[in-house]
Amino acid sequence: MFKINENYLKLPGSYLFSTIGKKVREYSEAHPDKEIIRLGIGDVTQPLAPVIIEAMHKAVDEMGHQETFRGYAPDLGYEFLRDAIAEGDYRSRGCDISADEIFVSDGAKCDSGNIQEIFSEDCRIAVCDPVYPVYVDTNVMAGRTGEYDAKTGTWSNVIYMPCTADNDFSPELPKEVPDLIYLCFPNNPTGSAITKDRLQEWVDYANRNGAVIIYDAAYEAYISEESVPHSIFECSGARTCAIELKSFSKNAGFTGVRLGYTVIPRDLKCGDVSLHALWARRHGTKYNGAPYIVQRAGEAVYTEEGRKQLSAQVAYYMNNAKVIYEGLKGAGYTVSGGVNAPYIWLKTPGAMTSWEFFDYLLEKANVVGTPGSGFGPSGEGYFRLTAFGTYENTVRAIDRIKAL
Amino acid sequence: MFKINENYLKLPGSYLFSTIGKKVREYSEAHPDKEIIRLGIGDVTQPLAPVIIEAMHKAVDEMGHQETFRGYAPDLGYEFLRDAIAEGDYRSRGCDISADEIFVSDGAKCDSGNIQEIFSEDCRIAVCDPVYPVYVDTNVMAGRTGEYDAKTGTWSNVIYMPCTADNDFSPELPKEVPDLIYLCFPNNPTGSAITKDRLQEWVDYANRNGAVIIYDAAYEAYISEESVPHSIFECSGARTCAIELKSFSKNAGFTGVRLGYTVIPRDLKCGDVSLHALWARRHGTKYNGAPYIVQRAGEAVYTEEGRKQLSAQVAYYMNNAKVIYEGLKGAGYTVSGGVNAPYIWLKTPGAMTSWEFFDYLLEKANVVGTPGSGFGPSGEGYFRLTAFGTYENTVRAIDRIKAL
Numbered sequence: 001m002f003k004i005n006e007n008y009l010k011l012p013g014s015y016l017f018s019t020i021g022k023k024v025r026e027y028s029e030a031h032p033d034k035e036i037i038r039l040g041i042g043d044v045t046q047p048l049a050p051v052i053i054e055a056m057h058k059a060v061d062e063m064g065h066q067e068t069f070r071g072y073a074p075d076l077g078y079e080f081l082r083d084a085i086a087e088g089d090y091r092s093r094g095c096d097i098s099a100d101e102i103f104v105s106d107g108a109k110c111d112s113g114n115i116q117e118i119f120s121e122d123c124r125i126a127v128c129d130p131v132y133p134v135y136v137d138t139n140v141m142a143g144r145t146g147e148y149d150a151k152t153g154t155w156s157n158v159i160y161m162p163c164t165a166d167n168d169f170s171p172e173l174p175k176e177v178p179d180l181i182y183l184c185f186p187n188n189p190t191g192s193a194i195t196k197d198r199l200q201e202w203v204d205y206a207n208r209n210g211a212v213i214i215y216d217a218a219y220e221a222y223i224s225e226e227s228v229p230h231s232i233f234e235c236s237g238a239r240t241c242a243i244e245l246k247s248f249s250k251n252a253g254f255t256g257v258r259l260g261y262t263v264i265p266r267d268l269k270c271g272d273v274s275l276h277a278l279w280a281r282r283h284g285t286k287y288n289g290a291p292y293i294v295q296r297a298g299e300a301v302y303t304e305e306g307r308k309q310l311s312a313q314v315a316y317y318m319n320n321a322k323v324i325y326e327g328l329k330g331a332g333y334t335v336s337g338g339v340n341a342p343y344i345w346l347k348t349p350g351a352m353t354s355w356e357f358f359d360y361l362l363e364k365a366n367v368v369g370t371p372g373s374g375f376g377p378s379g380e381g382y383f384r385l386t387a388f389g390t391y392e393n394t395v396r397a398i399d400r401i402k403a404l
Numbered sequence: 405m406f407k408i409n410e411n412y413l414k415l416p417g418s419y420l421f422s423t424i425g426k427k428v429r430e431y432s433e434a435h436p437d438k439e440i441i442r443l444g445i446g447d448v449t450q451p452l453a454p455v456i457i458e459a460m461h462k463a464v465d466e467m468g469h470q471e472t473f474r475g476y477a478p479d480l481g482y483e484f485l486r487d488a489i490a491e492g493d494y495r496s497r498g499c500d501i502s503a504d505e506i507f508v509s510d511g512a513k514c515d516s517g518n519i520q521e522i523f524s525e526d527c528r529i530a531v532c533d534p535v536y537p538v539y540v541d542t543n544v545m546a547g548r549t550g551e552y553d554a555k556t557g558t559w560s561n562v563i564y565m566p567c568t569a570d571n572d573f574s575p576e577l578p579k580e581v582p583d584l585i586y587l588c589f590p591n592n593p594t595g596s597a598i599t600k601d602r603l604q605e606w607v608d609y610a611n612r613n614g615a616v617i618i619y620d621a622a623y624e625a626y627i628s629e630e631s632v633p634h635s636i637f638e639c640s641g642a643r644t645c646a647i648e649l650k651s652f653s654k655n656a657g658f659t660g661v662r663l664g665y666t667v668i669p670r671d672l673k674c675g676d677v678s679l680h681a682l683w684a685r686r687h688g689t690k691y692n693g694a695p696y697i698v699q700r701a702g703e704a705v706y707t708e709e710g711r712k713q714l715s716a717q718v719a720y721y722m723n724n725a726k727v728i729y730e731g732l733k734g735a736g737y738t739v740s741g742g743v744n745a746p747y748i749w750l751k752t753p754g755a756m757t758s759w760e761f762f763d764y765l766l767e768k769a770n771v772v773g774t775p776g777s778g779f780g781p782s783g784e785g786y787f788r789l790t791a792f793g794t795y796e797n798t799v800r801a802i803d804r805i806k807a808l
Contacts, residue, residue, distance in 0.1 A: 002674060003524035005524055056467075057464055061457070064456075065451050066794075068451075069449070069450070070660040071447035110690060120408055121409075122407060134689060179405070212406050255476045256473075256476060256693075270405075270407060275408070285538060285542060286514060286538070288510070288511050288659075288662060
């Protein structure tokens with residue numbers, strides 16, 4: 001008789017955003033007259049930029065003609081895209097990353113979930129708390145996390161690095177040495193950033209201790225301050241200890257288009273074994289490339305016109321972030337984030353738990369946010385709002401919250 | 405110090421088609437004057453049908469406007485596509501499969517590689533020999549296959565089901581009972597088919613023994629004979645023992661577009677645990693949906709016009725299959741397949757091994773095929789040619805082989 005992967009049964013409840021989706025759906029069905037504003041899931045609302053649309057139409061046409069039709073993409077992505085990424089995101093910033101160290105994929109969520117596969121089951125992971133749930137849940141599925149303690153909401157074999165107001169939402173170097181360290185900056189969910197000097201300390205720590213940093217830079221486009229690095233490869237020594245994940249979802253609005261990439265430098269090794277080779281083997285065996293049309297859309301992101309149109313889009317969302325930040329602050333809330341990231345992190349009022357505030361906001365203001373405790377125990381008492389709504393909805397949502 | 409997943413190191417050589425690609429590239433660079441015809445990898449060559457192109461242009465336009473822009477897709481796929489699949493591929497054939505048992509993905513390769521994750525590491529797998537390498541390689545990565553014996557080319561903990569001329573390329577029910585049985589019909593690589601009566605025996609065997617059949621029906625569109633089932637769910641009892649994988653790559657030419665789906669009936673359980681729920685959890689945690697544009701392209705496959713255009717495309721490739729089959733037969737080769745599948749499976753001449761014949765064909769006829777031994781030890785002495793080339797190239801390739 002076949003048996004299942006019992007690790008799945010350890011997962012408490014369903015994926016955070018599925019749970020929120022269900023709650024909102026139920027409320028909406030029970031109150032069809034209420035107009036709900038969604039500032040919960042980090043999904044964008046602005047249409048794709050004209051330069052992207054144009055590139056996609058062109059690629060669709062190519063697929064319709066014998067001479068220009070494209071079948072399977074190269075395992076690691078088309079060279080035109082990998083070259084554009086290497087130049088646009090790395091060499092132009094002085095980072096020593098070459099095109100053949102870039103693996104194109106269908107998004108950073110998939111990559112951040114799959115990357116753990118190339119590591120031993122014995123590896124111990126460290127995560128920020130609160131944290132994007134995918135890092136932890138995928139390690140639970142792989143059997144790396146030990147047992148769940150429902151009282152504390154923690155796993156016995158995970159090193160948690162609390163990020164709270166006390167440390168300005170920036171984690172301390174862990175005393176117990178982990179094998180894999182997940183870092184996401186600018187941070188989801190807290191919206192906090194890390195300075196280059198501080199990140200250099202992490203790189204040094206990882207190199208000193210034989211740890212790998214899995215660096216999620218999905219929100220890099222939202223950085224507005226000089227001191228904040230756009231890539232971990234701006235730090236010296238990162239080539240021997242870091243993997244970087246990037247997304248096109250937030251800088252170019254590709255949440256429904258699906259494109260991302262992972263950088264694994266050839267210098268990152270375990271003894272003689274290159275992690276680059278292992279990930280290439282995984283990519284070649286379990287993946288079949290991002291669609292040609294989507295890779296052409298990705299290429300357009302790096303054109304001069306693309307950069308112009310997309311920085312306007314980022315500015316639009318960052319204006320929303322300002323509306324939320326200042327609106328809530330003016331209304332007496334304690335808020336952070338929103339300067340180098342499209343997320344605002346607020347303290348729930350009074351003694352409300354995160355989920356109590358979620359229900360309160362949904363019912364009284366018809367505004368959906370994300371409960372901080374859904375991201376980990378240190379998120380309890382916090383709440384995330386995203387700047388990815390439309391400007392009009394963002395203003396209305398904040399007006400409603402102010403009026404409570 | 406971090407450690408890697410040691411199972412990766414057990415894999416002998418690189419992924420089959422990467423190896424072939426490299427060999428062909430090297431030959432081509434050394435002989436730039438030679439015009440190589442590729443009948444190796446199962447990649448299509450005909451452009452996307454007009455109905456698909458039209459649907460994609462429309463969807464691209466929608467993504468460019470605020471009112472019709474789409475962000476993250478629903479976890480399991482858009483309803484419009486799942487409804488079209490449920491009706492077009494199942495209910496219309498009398499199969500009891502509902503839309504919410506269908507999980508849309510970016511292709512059958514990914515699904516066939518990922519599906520093993522929801523099963524225990526202790527599960528023992530059975531595969532046809534020869535076999536599509538992804539089934540075995542992904543189980544090697546997960547640590548299920550024991551040790552590799554380089555002499556026999558087999559794994560100690562895998563049950564091999566030889567498919568040779570002796571059994572007409574149809575596997576026997578295994579004496580040792582496996583937990584997971586991978587079946588692919590119409591078959592890749594042998595091009596053989598299975599009758600409904602014979603497949604019913606497999607379903608009964610699986611139900612009797614508590615095994616799960618992972619049924620890869622990627623080549624279903626090429627079935628030409630009445631007795632051959634289009635889905636395992638045509639067999640009674642399949643809802644309690646079978647998972648079906650489908651691809652849009654071969655019926656609609658989506659190798660570079662990326663779309664597939666997996667069917668997990670709600671009746672498929674291990675004790676109280678539904679495999680549907682486990683796969684939904686995996687999909688929600690590690691995947692973020694197929695692109696909206698691609699899902700609209702998939703929907704167009706099921707329209708009346710789509711069916712018409714795509715059956716013409718399938719007929720085009722099946723005419724190539726006939727050219728290869730009859731050409732080689734006329735030249736004295738022993739051939740099979742090509743009737744319900746786009747693959748022709750031929751016996752290598754004389755005492756040539758599969759790789760010897762590969763090199764021979766590449767060098768003497770500048771034709772690329774796939775060595776049978778690359779699919780497993782029982783593939784030794786065989787060779788696969790695909791019907792996915794252009795008609796002109798197919799005719800020329802066969803002429804060249806005949807002239808050897």
